[in-house]
Amino acid sequence: MSESKRKYTGDHAVRDAIVAGEKQLRASTHIIEPQVDYGRILMISAPLAVSLPEGFDVNNKDQVNAISDQHQNRLKEIGDWVIFPRTLEFLADGRYSQADQGKLYFDSKEIPQGVRLEA
Secondary structure, eight states, rough: OOOEEEEEOHHHHHHHHHTTTTTTOOEEEEEOOTTTTTEEEEEEEEEEOOOTTTTTOOOOOHHHHHHHHHHHHHHHHIIIIIHHHHHHHHHTTTOOOOOOOOEEEHHHHHHHHOOOOOO
């Protein structure tokens, strides 16, 4: 079975991405696998632009946490809350399928990195 490797995983993925200087964030839905956040990707949200205030200091823990929380909440609205119900709808409609080797397909086309939504 193939695994989809994400750049940032776990409880602090948004914070880690912001601290690393990422310009965009995305949410994803995936198949649950034994290793957290490493399941095969079903869908990836449209991007959310990272917006930092003037004078943002990556070394200021309180500021980083506040900005991370703001982005996490925005990502839920434009990412999670869009792709989660859409993924369920596509699953219910039978649009996703899986080959014997664990490869995922959407409408009979292989999706090694999931169905990607754009803005």
